[in-house]
Amino acid sequence: MEVLGLLSDGFLIAFEPLNLGLVIFGAAVGLFIGAMPGLGSVNGVAILLPMTFLVPPTSAVIFLGAIYYGAMYGGAISSIMLGIPGASTAVATTFDGRPMALKGEADKALVAAALASFVGGTISIILFTAFAPPLAEVALAFGPPEEFALMILAFATFVGLGGDDIPKTMFSIFIGLVLSAVGFDIVSGEPRLIFFDLTGFSHGINFLVLAIGIYGIGEMLWTVETSRGSVAMSSATVSVKRTMAALKELMGTWKTMLMGSFLGYFVGILPAAGATPGSLMAYGIAKTVAKDPETFGKGNINGVVAPEAANNAASTGSMLPMLTLGIPGSPTTAILLGGMVIWGLEPGPMLFVEHKEFVWGLIASLYAANLFALLINIAFIPAFIAVLRLPFTILAPIIFVLCVVGGYVPTLDMHDVWLMLIFGVVGYLMRKLDYPLAPAVLAIVLGPLAERSMRQSLIGSHGDMMTFFERPISGTIMVIAIILLVMPLIKVIRQRSKGETA
Amino acid sequence: MRKAELIMALVMLVFSVYLMWKSAELPIGWIPEEGPGGGAFSFWLGAGMVICCITIIVRWAKRQSPPSQSDEPFMDREAMTLFFVISGSLAAMIGGIHVVGVYFSVPIFMAFYMRYLGRHSWKLIAAISVVTPIVTFFFFEIALLKTLPKGITEPLFYPLYDIFL
Numbered sequence: 326m327e328v329l330g331l332l333s334d335g336f337l338i339a340f341e342p343l344n345l346g347l348v349i350f351g352a353a354v355g356l357f358i359g360a361m362p363g364l365g366s367v368n369g370v371a372i373l374l375p376m377t378f379l380v381p382p383t384s385a386v387i388f389l390g391a392i393y394y395g396a397m398y399g400g401a402i403s404s405i406m407l408g409i410p411g412a413s414t415a416v417a418t419t420f421d422g423r424p425m426a427l428k429g430e431a432d433k434a435l436v437a438a439a440l441a442s443f444v445g446g447t448i449s450i451i452l453f454t455a456f457a458p459p460l461a462e463v464a465l466a467f468g469p470p471e472e473f474a475l476m477i478l479a480f481a482t483f484v485g486l487g488g489d490d491i492p493k494t495m496f497s498i499f500i501g502l503v504l505s506a507v508g509f510d511i512v513s514g515e516p517r518l519i520f521f522d523l524t525g526f527s528h529g530i531n532f533l534v535l536a537i538g539i540y541g542i543g544e545m546l547w548t549v550e551t552s553r554g555s556v557a558m559s560s561a562t563v564s565v566k567r568t569m570a571a572l573k574e575l576m577g578t579w580k581t582m583l584m585g586s587f588l589g590y591f592v593g594i595l596p597a598a599g600a601t602p603g604s605l606m607a608y609g610i611a612k613t614v615a616k617d618p619e620t621f622g623k624g625n626i627n628g629v630v631a632p633e634a635a636n637n638a639a640s641t642g643s644m645l646p647m648l649t650l651g652i653p654g655s656p657t658t659a660i661l662l663g664g665m666v667i668w669g670l671e672p673g674p675m676l677f678v679e680h681k682e683f684v685w686g687l688i689a690s691l692y693a694a695n696l697f698a699l700l701i702n703i704a705f706i707p708a709f710i711a712v713l714r715l716p717f718t719i720l721a722p723i724i725f726v727l728c729v730v731g732g733y734v735p736t737l738d739m740h741d742v743w744l745m746l747i748f749g750v751v752g753y754l755m756r757k758l759d760y761p762l763a764p765a766v767l768a769i770v771l772g773p774l775a776e777r778s779m780r781q782s783l784i785g786s787h788g789d790m791m792t793f794f795e796r797p798i799s800g801t802i803m804v805i806a807i808i809l810l811v812m813p814l815i816k817v818i819r820q821r822s823k824g825e826t827a
Numbered sequence: 828m829r830k831a832e833l834i835m836a837l838v839m840l841v842f843s844v845y846l847m848w849k850s851a852e853l854p855i856g857w858i859p860e861e862g863p864g865g866g867a868f869s870f871w872l873g874a875g876m877v878i879c880c881i882t883i884i885v886r887w888a889k890r891q892s893p894p895s896q897s898d899e900p901f902m903d904r905e906a907m908t909l910f911f912v913i914s915g916s917l918a919a920m921i922g923g924i925h926v927v928g929v930y931f932s933v934p935i936f937m938a939f940y941m942r943y944l945g946r947h948s949w950k951l952i953a954a955i956s957v958v959t960p961i962v963t964f965f966f967f968e969i970a971l972l973k974t975l976p977k978g979i980t981e982p983l984f985y986p987l988y989d990i991f992l
Contacts, residue, residue, distance in 0.1 A: 379971055490892055496839065496879035499872045503846055506872070510853060510865030518849055518869055546913060550906050718945025722937040723959060725917060730929065730963060734973050742921050750914050757901065758832050758894050776868050783862025 335685030347388040352698040355395020363548035365412020366396035371540040375731035382668035391694040401438035414600035417608040421628025431561035433571040445634030446695035448586040449641035461649040464674035469781040474799035478806040485809030489761040501765035505772025525740025532663040541728035542749025589635030593642025600639035604632035831901035843876035928977030
């Protein structure tokens with residue numbers, strides 16, 4: 326019951342006027358960003374993080390958490406109205422959301438998406454509240470070898486479960502880690518990787534430079550290219566009567582909502598999986614267990630409910646390893662983690678001991694953000710539909726300017742702005758060639774932590790590598806990581822031997 | 828697509844080798860009783876990147892990756908124009924910040940973008956390109972106390988500093 330006490334303290338923090346205002350504002354901004362085709366939570370959090378230096382860290386993370394949630398709700402709006410996913414996490418929502426809109430049931434699909442998001446969000450936060458403190462307690466016993474093993478595991482999940490081209494995934498992880506090593510050697514203090522002797526590299530490469538480059542500039546270039554041509558927008562008739570009728574029909578989908586929520590939460594915990602695969606899996610399961618699978622893809626309401634419950638649940642799930650272990654579960658939480666470092670908070674289980682107000686304020690505000698995102702979403706459906714009519718040629722330059730200024734502010738160095746432009750352009754070109762970029766962002770955030778924990782462990786063990794395998798917890802984690810790393814290799818060999826016998 | 832994948836892999840290969848060479852400025856070997864030297868972390872990561880690039884090139888040659896099987900152009904003419912116009916104007920804006928500062932470079936960029944790519948009316952363009960820098964000034968310089976670069980236009984801001992700071 327100690328948890329309830331801490332949670333109620335958290336609510337006191339979340340309901341402070343400044344924080345509550347930020348929750349409502351953040352949820353609205355998130356909905357707006359999510360509703361824009363192409364932009365999702367990760368873009369919103371990356372671009373707006375530098376703006377949060379205005380408020381204290383707890384308020385800043387509450388604001389960003391609200392954006393995260395709002396964007397998960399908002400992604401469905403463009404999926405349904407335009408048939409273009411508002412974010413990759415809302416891809417599965419287009420499968421049935423778009424056909425529903427074409428049948429003239431756009432409002433029903435929007436209400437279904439909002440309510441499912443709410444249920445997914447709420448269930449996952451309850452699970453989060455229950456799981457986080459015990460996990461943090463276990464994690465308190467972790468030393469540098471365990472920390473390092475966990476990071477190896479996080480990267481291994483990208484290779485084993487990511488589903489992208491493996492050499493390209495590994496390349497992305499390596500380059501992120503190398504970029505994080507620029508600056509000074511942490512043990513000897515000697516300058517390291519100062520390219521062309523530019524002094525700008527001596528303060529290291531701030532993760533925000535890479536994150537804004539890829540998720541701000543790179544994403545905008547991508548969206549400009551893919552959103553060429555005209556898009557047909559569905560019309561929606563919204564009335565209180567129709568909304569009530571839709572809510573009634575949604576009562577019948579509670580099983581799908583529950584399934585999506587639980588599935589999304591657990592998939593969301595894995596660094597490589599997260600909201601996009603979570604929502605696709607939930608859609609798949611909803612279709613498999615349905616009595617009428619043939620209606621899926623033609624406008625079945627369960628096909629909207631399942632992925633939307635799952636993607637919101639996954640966004641909470643990805644916060645669990647971030648807060649308790651200091652290992653982000655998604656690119657968005659990777660950026661939040663990087664933000665915590667800038668705010669002077671050491672990520673990891675010690676947060677639950679040393680910064681109770683931060684952790685519980687955030688958790689409580691997630692409950693609040695979820696509720697406000699639902700209310701704002703349903704009340705202002707017409708307003709968010711209007712967002713979709715906003716010409717992209719007005720939004721794009723504003724976002725570019727935000728990126729440039731946001732890239733400058735953390736270090737006050739123009740060098741970083743140029744670097745950000747290079748990362749954005751190169752990142753965009755690489756993305757076109759199927760290089761996954763999320764691992765690089767995760768790597769640049771985790772890189773300094775990974776190198777430090779590795780070298781601390783080795784200094785502690787007098788240079789004996791076996792320290793990672795001899796300790797029971799780190800040994801187990803390492804073995805799982807190695808299995809994940811070799812799994813794709815085994816698959817290839819199996820397929821080959823099958824091919825030869827067949 | 829095919830050519831682009833090969834070029835990217837080759838460029839990254841060269842970059843990886845450069846990284847390894849650059850890392851070797853620090854000890855990359857094993858220091859007894861302490862573990863790896865200061866450059867080892869990045870050196871071996873660079874080596875990993877080299878291996879990845881070679882694998883990508885081998886898979887390219889065997890036509891195993893989706894881009895290497897695709898006959899589509901990497902970018903069509905229109906995409907190419909958009910790409911060069913946008914990234915070029917962004918670079919021009921960032922370059923302009925060094926000379927005339929944020930508050931003059933930004934509106935020029937926005938006006939160009941909205942007019943050239945969006946064909947919006949001059950009235951709308953003027954409104955947005957004037958309001959954005961004003962909001963930026965109050966948010967960053969006054970509220971956050973972060974001074975943005977102003978280049979040669981710095982003296983114009985002295986009266987504003989006197990009023991607000």
